[in-house]
Amino acid sequence: MRRRLTGLLALAALTGAAPALADDCATLATNQGKQLLLVTGSTALKPLLNVMGPKLAAAPNNILIAYLGNGSCSGVNGVVAPDQNLVAAGSSLSYFPESFNDGAAGTPPTCTLSAAAATQLAISDVFVETCTRAVRPSTIGDFTGPAQVMTFVVPPTSTQSAITADEAYFAFGFGGAQGKQAAPWTDPNFFFIRPDSSGTLRILASAVGVPNEKWFGQRKNSAGKDAGSGDVLASVSSSANVEGTIGILGMEVVDAGTNREKVKVLALKGRGQKFAYYPDATSTSHDKINVREGRYAGLGYAHLVTPVNAQGVPTNANAKTFIDVVLGTKALAGVDLVKTVAQDAKLIPLCAMKVSRTAEGGDLHRFKPAAACGCYFESLVGTASSSCKACTADSQCSSDQSCQSGFCEAK
Numbered sequence: 001m002r003r004r005l006t007g008l009l010a011l012a013a014l015t016g017a018a019p020a021l022a023d024d025c026a027t028l029a030t031n032q033g034k035q036l037l038l039v040t041g042s043t044a045l046k047p048l049l050n051v052m053g054p055k056l057a058a059a060p061n062n063i064l065i066a067y068l069g070n071g072s073c074s075g076v077n078g079v080v081a082p083d084q085n086l087v088a089a090g091s092s093l094s095y096f097p098e099s100f101n102d103g104a105a106g107t108p109p110t111c112t113l114s115a116a117a118a119t120q121l122a123i124s125d126v127f128v129e130t131c132t133r134a135v136r137p138s139t140i141g142d143f144t145g146p147a148q149v150m151t152f153v154v155p156p157t158s159t160q161s162a163i164t165a166d167e168a169y170f171a172f173g174f175g176g177a178q179g180k181q182a183a184p185w186t187d188p189n190f191f192f193i194r195p196d197s198s199g200t201l202r203i204l205a206s207a208v209g210v211p212n213e214k215w216f217g218q219r220k221n222s223a224g225k226d227a228g229s230g231d232v233l234a235s236v237s238s239s240a241n242v243e244g245t246i247g248i249l250g251m252e253v254v255d256a257g258t259n260r261e262k263v264k265v266l267a268l269k270g271r272g273q274k275f276a277y278y279p280d281a282t283s284t285s286h287d288k289i290n291v292r293e294g295r296y297a298g299l300g301y302a303h304l305v306t307p308v309n310a311q312g313v314p315t316n317a318n319a320k321t322f323i324d325v326v327l328g329t330k331a332l333a334g335v336d337l338v339k340t341v342a343q344d345a346k347l348i349p350l351c352a353m354k355v356s357r358t359a360e361g362g363d364l365h366r367f368k369p370a371a372a373c374g375c376y377f378e379s380l381v382g383t384a385s386s387s388c389k390a391c392t393a394d395s396q397c398s399s400d401q402s403c404q405s406g407f408c409e410a411k
Contacts, residue, residue: 022092022110022111022112023111023112024111024112024113024114025038025064025066025093025095025111025112025113026113026114027114028064028095028097028111029064029066032057032064032097033062034057034062034063034064035062035063035064035318036064036066037063037064037065037066037120037121037316037318037319037322038066038068038087038093038117038118038119038120038121039065039066039067039068039075039119039120039121039122039123039322040067040068040069040070040074040075040078040087040119040121040122040123041069041070041071041072041074041075041076041078041119041122041123041124041305042069042071042072042075042123042124042125042199042302043069043228043229044123044125044148044199044250044252044302044345044347045123045145045146045302045326045345045347046067046069046094047104047105047252047256047344047345047346048104048326048340048341048344048345048347049065049067049094049096049108050096050100050102050103050104050105050106050108050344051103051104051335051340051344052096052325052326052332052335052340053065053067053095053096053100053108054096054097054098054099054100054101055332055333055334055335056096056321056322056325056332057096057097057098058098058333061321063318063321063322064095064096064097065095065096065322066093066094066095066111066113067093067094067095067096068087068091068092068093068094069094070087070197071195071197071198071199071226072122072123072124072125072126072131072197072198072199072202073124073126073130073131073196073197073198073199073202074197075119075122075123075124075305076122076124076126076128076131076132076305077131077132078118078119078122079119079120079121079122079140079305079306079307080128080131080132080137080140080305082118082119083118085119086116086117086118087113087116087117087118087119088113088116089113089114089115089116090112090113091112091113092110092111092112093110093111093112093113094108094109094110095108095109095110095111096108097109103344104343104344104345105256105257120306120316120318120319121304121305121306121316121319121322121323122303122304122305122306123302123303123304123305124199124302124303124305125148125150125198125199125200125202125203125250125300125301125302125303126199126202126203126300126303126360127142127303127359127360128140128142128303128305129359129360130202130206130360131197131202138310139307139308140305140306140307140308141305141306141307141308141312141314142303142304142305143303143304143305143306143323143327144301144303144304144350144356145301145302145303145304145326145327145350146301146302146326146341146345146347146348146349146350147291147292147299147300147301147302147347147348147349147350147353148250148251148252148299148300148301148302148347148348149250149251149252149279149288149291149296149298149299149300149348150199150200150203150204150207150248150249150250150251150298150300151248151249151250151251151254151265151266151268151279151298152168152204152246152247152248152265152266152268153232153236153246153247153248153249153254153263153264153265153266154236154242154245154246154247154263154264154266155236155237155239155242155245155263155264156237156261156262156263156264157242158242158243158245158264159243160184160243160264160266161264161266161267161283162266162267162268162269162276163246163266163267163268163269163276164268164269164276165207165208165209165268165269165270165271165297166182166271167182167185168182168204168207168208168210169182169208169209169210170182171185171186171191171216171246172191172193172208172210172215172216172217173208173209173210173214173215173216174216175188175191175216175217176188176216184243184244185244185246186244187241187244188216188217188218189218190239190241190244190245190246191215191216191217191218191245191246191247192217192218192227192231192232192235192236192245192246192247192248193215193217193218193219193227193232193247193248194219194226194227194228194229194232194248195219195226195227196212196213196219197226198212199300200229200248200249200250201215201248202360203298203299203300203360203361204248204298206360206361207268207270207271207297207298207361208271209271218235221235229249229250229253230253232247232248232249233247233249233253233259233262233263235247236249236262236263237262237263246266247263249263251265251279251288251346252345252346252347253346255286255346256346260284264283265278265279265283267283268296268297268298270296270297271297273295273297277290277295277296278290278296279291279296279298285382286381286382287377287378287381287382287385288348288352288381289385291348292348292352292353292354292355292374293354293355294354294355294364299355299357299364300360302326302347304319304322304323304326304327306319306320306323325337327350328349328350328351337349338351338352338373338376338377338380338405339380342377342380342381343380343381348377349373349377350367350369351369351370351371351372351373351374351377352369352372352373352374352376352377352378353367353369354366354367354368354374355367368410371404371409372404372409372410372411373404373405373409374388374409374410375388375389375407375408375409376404376405376406376407376409379406379407384407388407388408389407389408390406390407390408391403391406391407391408392406396408
């Protein structure tokens, strides 16, 4: 260790610079007059954090978010059983100062933990019970945020356009075993999936009936680490086995940048369905209509998980502020929440949904948001459907509608 340090100092002397060390997260917050909020879990809301984080860091909230994308269930376990799942000392976390303005796709600065610390708020793609396989404790709150979509993807030049839940069951559940194959997906060396803690994997596991720990496929990247969404995207898009390759990705990843050119999303025929559906009306649209109306089976949510009191109120005031902002019950200056969720996070605001579910893969129920935004959402991601009517006042809408964000929306 001493020789290594000496070598680093010698290198610094030659280059004229000292080795760069990330600042301690807690010290950064204190020096900036902020309160630190330690967030871990899914990467689904990372673009939202990029946009909202600097706003939350500003007065009057003064909340500095330090974030570790370690997987949905790792985040959940960090809240449910914190003593056994502390974020380790030395961990590198992203943080979002007021000065960060690189947008949803930017790379925020990092800080480190000088001591192990407990997760104060977890972001999860799945319900708490999906991770713990136990009844959620009354002391833990699971707040449902924006809806999201999990998909099966293939290389862009693949001739495949759809997959059934039964085909996925045999492919991922038996890994090409003789007599239990689902052609052309017969070699698990070309099944690119996520680690067990991934919400993407667990939502699709519920949709097709294969327990997440039983899936065949490549859970590690080329460096031997747990595969992230970027690894799956790269592996599927570059595979030479065009017909036999398949992967799993959140639709927010597919919709980012030019990723729709790199992979093809398969339509999914769920269990008991007669037809296969894309998340959107077509393979090229972005309206998520089949998710919003309950036809696409890979529906999930961005869950916000944190300790609560007997009244169900978050015990951490900063976590409560974050949750209130994401759920739209607290306004954040300079942020159009629906627009940020739709265009930056590539998720579906709950006000655009017409169905809901209360358990992973559970039955769908009719959902009526307090203030609908379906037409506004469609206008943000493409073109509002022909049934949407533009307006400037309630008087221009029917009696069961009100004028919201420029459209007549259901009351």
